[in-house]
Amino acid sequence: SQTIHQWPATLVQPVGSPLSLECTVEGTSNPNLYWYRQAAGRGLQLLFYSVGIGQISSEVPQNLSASRPQDRQFILSSKKLLLSDSGFYLCAWSIQGSYEQYFGPGTRLTVT
Amino acid sequence: GQSLEQPSEVTAVEGAIVQINCTYQTSGFYGLSWYQQHDGGAPTFLSYNALDGLEETGRFSSFLSRSDSYGYLLLQELQMKDSASYFCAGEGRALTFGSGTRLQVQP
Numbered sequence: 001s002q003t004i005h006q007w008p009a010t011l012v013q014p015v016g017s018p019l020s021l022e023c024t025v026e027g028t029s030n031p032n033l034y035w036y037r038q039a040a041g042r043g044l045q046l047l048f049y050s051v052g053i054g055q056i057s058s059e060v061p062q063n064l065s066a067s068r069p070q071d072r073q074f075i076l077s078s079k080k081l082l083l084s085d086s087g088f089y090l091c092a093w094s095i096q097g098s099y100e101q102y103f104g105p106g107t108r109l110t111v112t
Numbered sequence: 113g114q115s116l117e118q119p120s121e122v123t124a125v126e127g128a129i130v131q132i133n134c135t136y137q138t139s140g141f142y143g144l145s146w147y148q149q150h151d152g153g154a155p156t157f158l159s160y161n162a163l164d165g166l167e168e169t170g171r172f173s174s175f176l177s178r179s180d181s182y183g184y185l186l187l188q189e190l191q192m193k194d195s196a197s198y199f200c201a202g203e204g205r206a207l208t209f210g211s212g213t214r215l216q217v218q219p
Contacts, residue, residue, distance in 0.1 A: 043209040043211040090155070099160045099203050100145070
């Protein structure tokens with residue numbers, strides 16, 4: 001069966017510090033991968049998606065970046081965090097050509 | 113791009129039926145999905161409509177009308193565990209989520 005892992009579960013970082021969130025998927029090959037951000041009480045905002053290694057599409061211009069160094073690994077990064085980067089970050093995967101997305105447990109980031 | 117609108121909150125009693133509406137404005141629309149999210153948890157997939165009409169999955173049903181740019185999620189025989197946020201999501205080049213409807217089921 002397929003599983004998706006995200007870490008860390010919670011993170012408190014000062015403004016201006018770097019960020020690295022990691023997501024890995026097991027039990028499937030060549031998945032589509034996604035990063036979402038959810039502000040408290042709001043919907044999900046798609047940040048990045050990837051259809052293959054090294055292929056990243058950005059949906060929202062900001063100080064975040066994403067990389068996919070391996071088929072089932074997706075990394076969200078920032079060089080300098082802003083207060084507005086606080087939120088619940090969710091990684092998701094889907095089978096190529098399928099509509100159903102499977103979400104990881106999420107990382108709750110607080111920038112202080 | 114896509115934008116989806118849904119009510120922010122709905123309240124219903126246990127055993128009742130509730131309908132959560134979603135209207136969308138989009139280009140390149142392929143279908144409408146519904147996700148459930150409990151507080152602090154990750155969204156989980158409920159249903160998908162690619163064609164007009166009703167899709168039924170147990171107590172949950174979802175409906176789509178492309179001509180009206182409208183869909184809804186119908187929850188029957190409500191249970192306390194159905195208290196959660198429900199999101200419609202439009203499938204285009206990527207998935208765009210609505211802002212979510214918080215359902216509160218009361219005893």
